[in-house]
Amino acid sequence: MNTVPVPKRRAAFSGSGSKRKASTTQIISFITLIITTFIMLLPLFFMVSTSLKSKREMLKFPPTFLPESWQWSNYTEIFDTLQFGTLYKNSLIIGVVTVFGTLISSALAAYGFSRYRGKGNQLWFMLLLATMMLPYPAIMIPQFIFFSKLNWIDTFLPLIVPSFFGSAYNIFLLRQFFSTLPEDLFDAGRIDGCGELRMWYKIALPLSGPALATVAIFAFIYSWNDLLAPVLYLSSTERFTLPVGMASLTSSRFRIPPWHLLMVASVLAMVPIVTLFAVAQKQFVEGIVLTGIK
Amino acid sequence: MMNKLRLSSVFLLTLIFVTVIALSGCSGGKSAAEVTPGTDNNSSKSGGSKDEQVTITYYTIDSEDRTFVEKLVPDFEKEHPNIKVKVDKAPYEQFDSKLQTLIAAGKSPDVTSHYGYGGFAEYYNKGMLLDLTDLIKEDGFSAEANNIPDNLIKIYTINDHVYGIPLNMYVTLMLYNKDMFDEAKQPYPTSDYEDKDWTFEKMVEYARPMTVISDDIAKTQYGLDFFWSERDNRPLYFGADPYSADTWTNGGVPSETYFDTPEVMAAYNKLFDLIFKDKVSPTSEWSKSVAGQNGDPFVAGKIGMSVGGSWNLAGANDFPFNIGVAAVPWGGNDKVRSTLYVDPLFILKDSKHPKEAFEWIKYLIRADIQEKSIDLSGGNPPVNTEAAEVYYKHFEGIDPQDIKNVYEGAVKYGFESFNHLVTNYSQINDMFINEMQPIETGHKTVEEVMPVIQKKVTDIIKR
Numbered sequence: 001m002n003t004v005p006v007p008k009r010r011a012a013f014s015g016s017g018s019k020r021k022a023s024t025t026q027i028i029s030f031i032t033l034i035i036t037t038f039i040m041l042l043p044l045f046f047m048v049s050t051s052l053k054s055k056r057e058m059l060k061f062p063p064t065f066l067p068e069s070w071q072w073s074n075y076t077e078i079f080d081t082l083q084f085g086t087l088y089k090n091s092l093i094i095g096v097v098t099v100f101g102t103l104i105s106s107a108l109a110a111y112g113f114s115r116y117r118g119k120g121n122q123l124w125f126m127l128l129l130a131t132m133m134l135p136y137p138a139i140m141i142p143q144f145i146f147f148s149k150l151n152w153i154d155t156f157l158p159l160i161v162p163s164f165f166g167s168a169y170n171i172f173l174l175r176q177f178f179s180t181l182p183e184d185l186f187d188a189g190r191i192d193g194c195g196e197l198r199m200w201y202k203i204a205l206p207l208s209g210p211a212l213a214t215v216a217i218f219a220f221i222y223s224w225n226d227l228l229a230p231v232l233y234l235s236s237t238e239r240f241t242l243p244v245g246m247a248s249l250t251s252s253r254f255r256i257p258p259w260h261l262l263m264v265a266s267v268l269a270m271v272p273i274v275t276l277f278a279v280a281q282k283q284f285v286e287g288i289v290l291t292g293i294k
Numbered sequence: 295m296m297n298k299l300r301l302s303s304v305f306l307l308t309l310i311f312v313t314v315i316a317l318s319g320c321s322g323g324k325s326a327a328e329v330t331p332g333t334d335n336n337s338s339k340s341g342g343s344k345d346e347q348v349t350i351t352y353y354t355i356d357s358e359d360r361t362f363v364e365k366l367v368p369d370f371e372k373e374h375p376n377i378k379v380k381v382d383k384a385p386y387e388q389f390d391s392k393l394q395t396l397i398a399a400g401k402s403p404d405v406t407s408h409y410g411y412g413g414f415a416e417y418y419n420k421g422m423l424l425d426l427t428d429l430i431k432e433d434g435f436s437a438e439a440n441n442i443p444d445n446l447i448k449i450y451t452i453n454d455h456v457y458g459i460p461l462n463m464y465v466t467l468m469l470y471n472k473d474m475f476d477e478a479k480q481p482y483p484t485s486d487y488e489d490k491d492w493t494f495e496k497m498v499e500y501a502r503p504m505t506v507i508s509d510d511i512a513k514t515q516y517g518l519d520f521f522w523s524e525r526d527n528r529p530l531y532f533g534a535d536p537y538s539a540d541t542w543t544n545g546g547v548p549s550e551t552y553f554d555t556p557e558v559m560a561a562y563n564k565l566f567d568l569i570f571k572d573k574v575s576p577t578s579e580w581s582k583s584v585a586g587q588n589g590d591p592f593v594a595g596k597i598g599m600s601v602g603g604s605w606n607l608a609g610a611n612d613f614p615f616n617i618g619v620a621a622v623p624w625g626g627n628d629k630v631r632s633t634l635y636v637d638p639l640f641i642l643k644d645s646k647h648p649k650e651a652f653e654w655i656k657y658l659i660r661a662d663i664q665e666k667s668i669d670l671s672g673g674n675p676p677v678n679t680e681a682a683e684v685y686y687k688h689f690e691g692i693d694p695q696d697i698k699n700v701y702e703g704a705v706k707y708g709f710e711s712f713n714h715l716v717t718n719y720s721q722i723n724d725m726f727i728n729e730m731q732p733i734e735t736g737h738k739t740v741e742e743v744m745p746v747i748q749k750k751v752t753d754i755i756k757r
Binding site for chain 2: 055056059060061062137140141144145148153227228231232235244247248249250251252253254255256
């Protein structure tokens with residue numbers, strides 16, 4: 001009876017030994033992670049710290065780590081210098097509608113590409129992917145002429161409407177996802193008398209949360225950061241977007257840019273992206289795993 | 295099932311349609327005609343004048359020191375009830391691409407300047423500019439009446455045809471950090487251009503005691519930073535011509551360049567000696583580490599004397615130390631000690647209302663408006679000499695007499711900047727920055743690099 005527990009204890013001991021080994025590697029990797037995280041967060045820290053410095057302190061070298069005097073007023077000043085509220089609102093409107101447009105159009109097109117086989121199916125898809133190779137500056141002028149013929153200059157329309165016509169990257173992403181859905185589901189739907197469009201939004205869409213979240217985040221970030229198109233199409237200050245306004249702060253060749261205000265703007269501009277990512281994080285990570293796209 | 299399908303499609307289409315309509319509603323507050331330059335179909339709107347109402351567009355950089363003109367528009371419109379001015383703008387980096395797109399789409403602005411990367415020669419050679427000669431004659435406009443020095447008007451005159459009216463004039467000047475001079479117990483440099491003792495060598499002597507090179511980057515400081523004009527111009531300061539004299543009569547296309555001659559190379563060596571032999575100037579890496587990619591270490595209080603464009607003065611009221619202005623010392627060229635950067639206003643060729651556009655230009659160079667602009671812009675130097683007195687007094691803690699001396703001397707010994715006048719200049723400038731990098735970091739010598747530059751400049755000019 002007594003002999004039995006010994007090997008058990010040994011086993012337990014060696015087990016805990018291996019556990020200890022594992023925990024040393026764990027500790028090392030943990031420390032590495034903490035250090036890396038710290039290094040990665042350093043620019044972010046400086047962004048926030050600079051956003052609270054005075055104009056004079058911002059010019060100091062070596063830069064101070066924490067502000068000597070905390071200028072919370074920078075956060076109100078940005079609203080006076082830049083019409084920040086208007087810019088923010090404009091960017092949000094464009095961003096949200098773009099996401100909506102991209103989701104509807106891309107999901108619809110992707111559904112078609114993944115579920116239906118027809119003549120030249122592959123060719124059309126290749127053509128679609130080929131459009132990804134056209135850089136924006138290549139289509140910039142013809143597109144501008146087109147939209148100006150429609151009298152859409154200095155409105156949000158040129159920035160929003162194209163999203164209702166799908167984008168190759170998102171269609172590709174969603175098509176890969178839709179192709180993984182079992183055909184049986186749709187057969188079942190057909191037997192129950194479900195129409196094609198209804199199958200799309202009753203079966204395909206609800207199952208595609210992660211993929212749709214990924215597309216939504218990509219579309220929003222793209223629209224939120226876009227600078228060239230708003231610069232081209234918008235000409236009234238009250239219709240400018242956030243990146244246009246922020247670019248104006250560093251636009252002077254003759255002045256020291258107000259970096260402290262630019263950092264305030266950057267901190268505030270980060271908020272929607274961080275919020276969106278925090279809310280959709282689980283879906284987003286799943287989306288990447290399921291579609292195999294990084 | 296068919297019904298359901300139809301219903302859903304109708305629902306979807308309506309949704310898209312409604313969104314698009316709603317959006318056009320919320321964003322289309324202005325009619326396109328008001329926004330679009332050169333269209334005059336909004337004549338019925340506002341004004342109430344008998345004349346036909348026209349809208350002209352002034353295209354500029356979206357930065358505080360340029361968009362201040364928006365504040366001048368209401369007064370102008372009051373004086374000219376038949377003209378409306380729309381200010382269109384873009385950030386510096388996107389200035390050229392937006393302008394080109396606007397012109398290509400037939401929405402050319404009426405008035406602008408070479409505010410982006412391109413210079414006058416590029417605009418001129420692409421045929422973008424309207425010949426103002428007839429307008430000037432018809433209007434009876436004279437530079438003299440507007441207190442614009444005659445030689446400034448000549449800069450943008452080619453074969454007796456005028457293509458631009460000067461608006462702002464920047465020069466080269468020296469800014470010095472008074473605090474650093476006081477600490478080194480040194481006398482301040484002179485603002486007098488006629489002082490024969492004030493030479494390049496003397497400047498280097500002044501810089502020595504202020505230079506502290508230490509392992510601790512926080513303690514390191516240098517006596518001098520020399521940014522006299524663009525890189526390709528610099529030999530001119532020492533009396534060596536890099537471009538042939540016909541450049542100015544040939545539409546900005548030099549027939550010859552001399553970047554590999556012994557004189558030009560000796561001039562560059564003299565400049566790089568400041569960094570590597572005299573060790574009174576910082577390397578470009580050091581400057582970047584102290585002040586960021588495009589920053590200026592002078593602003594961080596780490597440089598004793600900085601020779602550069604007078605736009606550096608515009609930020610002076612914000613510097614965290616006391617500054618003074620001084621003359622650019624004599625470097626070996628009896629005629630040229632300063633580069634003049636004269637920003638003109640152009641009317642673009644596609645303008646549908648050149649007459650009204652010319653009214654706007656005349657307004658902007660009027661003495662009282664130029665005076666107003668100095669304050670509104672935060673220190674843009676006027677081209678109108680009558681307004682200059684106000685400019686000299688604009689900077690806190692600097693003796694207006696010093697600024698006056700420096701400006702007048704700089705104009706007397708000034709030379710219009712190559713970057714406005716040589717063709718394909720943005721490419722030339724990029725090439726110089728790239729090719730000179732190894733010299734600046736000490737990896738190559740001037741003798742190795744200059745023959746390569748000479749060949750590349752020739753190729754770019756031929757394009």
